[in-house]
Amino acid sequence: MAELLRVSGLQTHYTSFGGSRVVKAVDGISFTLREGETIGLVGESGCGKTTTCLSIVGLLPSAAHIVGGNIEFDGEELTTKRAREMRHVRGRKIAMILQDPMASLNPLFSIYLQVAEPAYYHQRARGRSLRQRVRELLQAVRIPSPEVRMREYPHQMSGGMRQRVVGAIAMAGGPKLIIADEPTTNLDVTIQAQYLEVLKDIQRETGVALIFVTHNLGIVAKMCDRMAVMYAGKIVEQGSVRDLFRAGRHPYTQALLGSMPKLGSKERLLAIPGQPPNLARLPSGCAFHPRCPHAMSRCIEEEPVERLIDVQWTARCWLGDREPAKETYVSATA
């Protein structure tokens, strides 16, 4: 499959007080995404997942700036594009699904108008074919009786249905990439499962690539081909979901997996001590060292470089390709 998106060395910083204070929300991350592939961006709140996505679609708040790196999408460089040019990328080539469907739908417009808008502008559909297109989109996200539902307004729908409408809007411009930022956090478990199935079906039918932003590793296990684990604005490990779940190298990856409760097991959870760091006052060296059970003196002084572990598998840790001592975790979880 052809490469669709290449993010290389992306740095997005928030500046305040006239540039005297800089928060490095995203600090040199690189990843690629092929057509039809799904990557999961995982990490705790404040690690830079959302800022990464907003950098890609060019919707950063005014305090944030891309200060370095490139975003190459479908053969085009996005970081140098002007706002007017980005408007032809957003919706048409890259779409976004946000966490709260009520905030992304306009309460004053009918479902029909909101789903039709991207198809009108980006695919130049008009009249009967536009109506047909909206009906197909609502069917694709499994909304029952679409003819009736398209005349309704967002407040008449439940949370799960609203999120499906947002999915239909995302698909309306015929994008090659959908960025889903915590799309199911507000949904109930059975509704979440239905929604994830819908997204999978859409991907199978249209071959759209997905970036899934989540803190829920279960969603990654269910939906993604590859995953990138973020900590304090950096990708500390990335690789195939299967490799990382089986033998994640970075202590943070291992800790995240260990802190996930598993059904039918009462094993004590592996808790990471301490708090995620404040991005304005990052620890020296490796940002994870104050919480890391394997921290060495080198970790405090020097920031680890990205090392190749296997094909398509990298980690940023001084433990490098030497397997970290697993015993500490076994005893902690027993």
Next chain:
Amino acid sequence: MSAPLLELKDLQKYFPVKTGSLLRRKIGWVKAVDGVDFAIFPGETLGLIGESGCGKTTTSKLILLQEAPTAGIIRFDGEDVSGLQGPELMRYRREVQVVFQDPYSSLSPRMRVGNIIAEPLEIHTDLSREALAERVAEVLELVGLQPDLARLFPHEFSGGQRQRIAIARALATNTRLIVLDEAVSALDVSIRAQIMNKLEELQQTLGVSYLFIGHDLATVAHISDRIAVMYLGQIVELADSLELCAKPQHPYTRALFTAALPSHPDERHERLTITGEVPSALDPPSGCRFHPRCPHAMPKCAVEAPVRKEIAPQHTVACHLY
């Protein structure tokens, strides 16, 4: 087994639905809790799981005496709590405490942490100032915080630390039952694991009971000894946590397990068989409330409501299949 600490018998809570502005006519009832029975034993964690709007929080409010039940009995230590007054009521409130989901709104931003934790002690005990400070330091240490943090304000703490403060406050009065209403749902994964381990540790040392309310199956199953599954105001299945994970019986429980996210990419779940969403509690379906979504629905299910009965030791299910 010892006597239950808390016992609910056929508990009901109906909220009237009114219409109009001047002549407020009752047009119906929302049956938020409709015949809930369960018991919590000393030192035990009972998990209460269900989707939004199924009556979990109303149940917790009834237990905390924030709402008066429409019908049914709540017994604490064998005593009916509906008629409690004066010192008896104070004792109940002292021994049953709560921790809410959002530690940002459950702690007063204008009080120091020490005063927040001392407040229930000032109301319920006549400890001297020195003894109060000592007790505050003691419970802070119990939940894993430095005692000298008592002079700080809540905004100086992170979400996980605030939740620890809320737990410390709930523990301060020698509590016997803590209602944990989605107490870990808002926390980041690594912090959630810290708090869950802490809760288990506290239970082992203090013998306190928990009612753990949640919607995430893996989390609830991990911490609970027994689990009650709730659907539209009723308990549809109640069993030992490990047994429920191994052999879920009620079609709704099975659907919850199918919908649960895998813990490994190679773990494959069968496709979800239930469709649609939870119907409104204002007009619940006749017979078994789950029948419009149930893949095994029979004609009988639409007519007759199933009674919860024991199908294995300590495992009760309300379904016509059994």
